[in-house]
């Protein structure tokens with residue numbers, strides 16, 4: 005029974021001081037925006053959800069995805085996809101190779117190529133399979149990174165200021181692409197942003213984090 | 218998955234095992250315990266024999282004097298170069314030539330220098346007979362002089378590139394250019410500004426490598442055999458002579474001398490620490506006085522000329538070696554040979570092939586084992602979120618701080634007692650001791666600066682730690698890994714003493730063969746062997762540059778690395 009991503013009385017601690025506290029539910033297909041001054045711990049919160057907290061940080065409370073606690077699970081088992089403002093494409097793999105990296109290994113070899121070509125079509129990059137990612141434009145790289153993450157079939161989506169490196173036109177286009185894919189897959193999505201326009205475009209609840217004392 | 222710390226444990230064993238076992242072997246042989254020679258200690262006979270050896274005082278003086286002098290000169294030249302020129306275009310040009318010289322084996326560089334400065338060398342030929350009037354090589358002690366001046370020069374030309382490259386890596390971490398800017402803005406001359414504002418921070422970071430240079434220079438054997446005096450030689454050379462004597466009882470004397478060598482290096486390091494304190498106090502007092510030292514053109518010039526002379530000496534030396542290896546008749550005051558011929562290559566070529574094969578076998582085995590251990594350590598530390606501490610750094614440098622002539626004789630006598638000396642495997646283990654620290658130093662930076670967010674993203678897509686290591690980290694680090702391998706290979710190719718002593722004289726590499734030719738004076742053969750040795754050390758670097766360019770030719774994102 006998928007009920008989304010739930011932060012259950014979650015408090016983020018850093019060396020014994022509380023950074024932020026949250027209690028919220030992101031329903032499937034809904035985008036919740038998280039806004040707040042830089043340094044309050046938004047990125048760290050996302051790291052707590054993916055299971056990659058840096059040393060010195062800890063959490064209290066629970067993180068649940070579709071009624072399963074994520075705490076104690078390694079990042080690989082959490083099925084939480086994340087996008088950053090840097091595309092972080094792997095420079096040694098082709099565009100197709102990057103997408104294949106995301107695709108679950110259970111998909112048999114004969115189907116993989118077709119899936120990847122279809123994914124390229126879906127982001128308007130037909131014929132880009134063998135391209136060097138470095139030769140792509142910023143917008144194209146962002147789309148590949150999005151699709152790579154979606155191909156790994158996540159159950160929730162985390163976005164850490166993913167549009168802030170793009171210029172205005174591209175930003176609009178990219179927002180629509182991300183949000184439509186998230187809605188189509190009914191993914192609970194948590195968006196961290198500085199830009200009120202991002203939150204507005206997301207159309208979901210907006211949470212303002214206060215600056216830490 | 219958390220790796221068990223098996224690889225770090227193995228690495229520490231590979232680093233320290235031979236050193237500690239070797240020291241133990243040396244100590245017990247020095248105390249007269251050598252069953253292979255029918256001797257059962259403990260006794261002080263060996264130390265007594267050493268004490269009665271008439272050459273003792275001068276060989277001790279020679280080891281201490283040349284070692285300390287070579288270290289001081291190398292450090293001063295390096296610092297003058299950096300103080301006067303770092304960041305300038307002239308400096309970058311000099312560096313471009315200097316860094317490949319780092320991998321030229323010590324023996325080859327020493328032979329090149331020998332061919333340059335000996336009485337029948339190039340410099341004498343260039344000046345004769347028009348200036349000197351010499352029609353035949355003069356009877357001067359220009360090399361193998363009793364003071365060891367030539368030997369010091371031979372060490373300096375190799376240690377300056379080493380210290381320079383180590384320093385450059387450290388300078389990036391201490392924001393050197395801004396320190397210099399601030400001090401210069403206060404009116405200090407460039408050299409003074411650099412010495413007051415950059416040197417203290419830099420020295421703290423290169424202190425261990427400087428001590429390595431000290432320990433190495435004091436106990437070097439190949440350079441001393443080629444450029445140092447013979448009667449008596451430096452203590453380390455005498456140790457090797459005794460170790461090679463058919464009379465096995467002399468190995469106890471060699472071991473006693475090795476313990477003395479160990480003590481000498483320890484003493485020199487202690488003196489060095491004392492000098493550091495004195496220098497720091499003097500420096501602080503001078504800085505307090507606030508003299509600007511703005512007329513530093515002379516000092517800068519001295520620094521640059523020294524750097525240029527070093528580059529010139531090694532390059533001309535290598536050219537001289539090449540020329541000798543293909544020279545037909547070449548009589549004394551002629552600057553160039555009468556003609557060229559491939560005779561000496563034909564004559565030595567076939568004999569060279571087996572040593573070439575052995576050289577590469579040992580180098581490949583030691584580098585492969587070392588790479589496995591080093592990557593295993595780095596990856597385990599990464600997954601357990603550990604970083605190399607100051608203590609760990611000392612551990613890494615320890616095998617380079619213990620003089621080779623102190624623990625390798627013990628390794629040989631231990632193997633002799635176990636009846637397994639002369640094996641290639643033992644030689645590889647001995648090489649591994651020296652290859653491991655350099656592999657780690659070469660990989661530490663690239664491994665740590667690899668963008669961990671790549672791993673984080675991959676993990677959220679379900680990739681396991683092992684998959685991230687094998688399919689992301691290793692391929693992206695291909696270039697630095699191959700460079701580290703080239704460093705490891707060059708270190709192994711250049712090793713003389715571990716091959717000679719642990720191989721019991723039966724394992725022949727290009728280096729042992731080349732050094733063995735030193736006494737004979739067949740310049741054509743020396744030229745050929747030294748050149749082959751240099752090529753063997755440089756070839757891996759060429760591959761390390763070429764392979765990533767080829768493999769990643771269509772991947773622009775990896776080209777800057």
Ligand SMILES: Nc1ncnc2c1ncn2[C@@H]1O[C@H](COP(=O)(O)OP(=O)(O)O)[C@@H](O)[C@H]1O
Nearest residue numbers: 018041042043044045046047048049058059060
């Ligand atoms: N890997 C880390 N190690 C130690 N401190 C960190 C690390 N990452 C972030 N911090 C610190 O944690 C706090 C929160 O950082 P972050 O989550 O990046 O804030 P935000 O994303 O809201 O700007 C900051 O004070 C930052 O300096």
Ligand SMILES: [Mg+2]
Nearest residue numbers: 046047048164
């Ligand atoms: Mg952030």
